[in-house]
Amino acid sequence: MASFLICLVAAFIHDxxxxxxxxxVAAVELLLVVYAAVAGVRQLGGDSLVGAGWEFWGYVLTAFIIPIIAFWWAVTDKTRWSNVVLAAVGATVAVMLVRMEQIWHGGIFA
Structure with a gap:
């Protein structure tokens, strides 16, 4: 969420x-790399998912790709909207992480 706020403030301040x-956004990507590594180690160690494995790893892969696409957008499009796209990364990945945890542990909406 910090990335979301930083990029949103940047959208108001900078062009x-x-x-x-x-x-x-790079920090969000690093967080996702660590999250995927830990999830892989946990799953190889015998910790099972409550939900479908393909769904969990699909979320991981999608969440991993989103910051990369937003980074390239920001590099090629030097407008205020690039900051908004970067802000969307933080919000989107936060929601996806909640869903990944629901798939892993189960929950109300799993």
Missing amino acids: YPDDVAIIS
Whole structure:
């Protein structure tokens, strides 16, 4: 959520994506790499998913791709809207992480 707020503030302040906004999205990507590595180790260690494995790993792959696409958007389109796209990454990945945890552990909406 911090990346979402940083990029949203950048959209109001700047006409182009600045380094802080891009670095915050890179931090989201790093978080996803660590999350996927830990999930892989847990699953190989015998910790099973409550939901479907293909759905969980599909979410992981999709969440991994979203920041990369937004980064390239921000690099090629130097407008205020690039910051909004970068902000959408933080919000989208946060929702996807909640859903991944629901698939892993189960829950109300699983």
